[in-house]
Amino acid sequence: MHRKTPGGRDRLPRVRLDRLNLQNTGDAIMVTVGMNYMILEGKEDAFETVFYKVLAIMEAMEGHKDSKLFHEVRDPQHYLIVSEWHTQDAFEAFTQSDKFKSVVNWGKEQVLATRPHHEIYGGGDKPAEAGCPVPH
Numbered sequence: 001m002h003r004k005t006p007g008g009r010d011r012l013p014r015v016r017l018d019r020l021n022l023q024n025t026g027d028a029i030m031v032t033v034g035m036n037y038m039i040l041e042g043k044e045d046a047f048e049t050v051f052y053k054v055l056a057i058m059e060a061m062e063g064h065k066d067s068k069l070f071h072e073v074r075d076p077q078h079y080l081i082v083s084e085w086h087t088q089d090a091f092e093a094f095t096q097s098d099k100f101k102s103v104v105n106w107g108k109e110q111v112l113a114t115r116p117h118h119e120i121y122g123g124g125d126k127p128a129e130a131g132c133p134v135p136h
Contacts, residue, residue, distance in 0.1 A: 031088045035081040036117040043111040044076060050103060050111075051081065057099050058083065063090020077113060088120060 065084035072078035085091040
């Protein structure tokens with residue numbers, strides 16, 4: 001059954017990240033990270049531009065599988081980055097990199113309305129630890 005938005009458009013089905021099957025045939029994904037951001041009004045374009053620069057850094061990191069940026073249509077300042085990594089250690093190596101730390105500092109000073117909220121979801125046989133390893 002399709003639901004409609006208040007504007008009459010078809011509403012996309014909701015997906016709970018903690019219920020996703022994170023195993024791919026031949027290429028198991030160990031962890032998925034959901035990074036929630038609230039951006040200051042008027043700073044959306046700046047946030048999106050920097051996301052694509054950070055994406056290039058992630059794509060060069062060993063253990064990175066894929067990352068996507070999602071934008072909440074009912075709340076223009078709310079963004080979600082879903083990032084897939086082969087191991088939690090690979091994700092943590094990214095968050096400890098100097099380039100990532102400089103982006104975190106820029107975000108605090110320039111675009112973030114609130115402290116980001118990160119969740120780590122496990123896959124495979126061993127669940128990942130919950131919580132955000134990134135200091136804010």
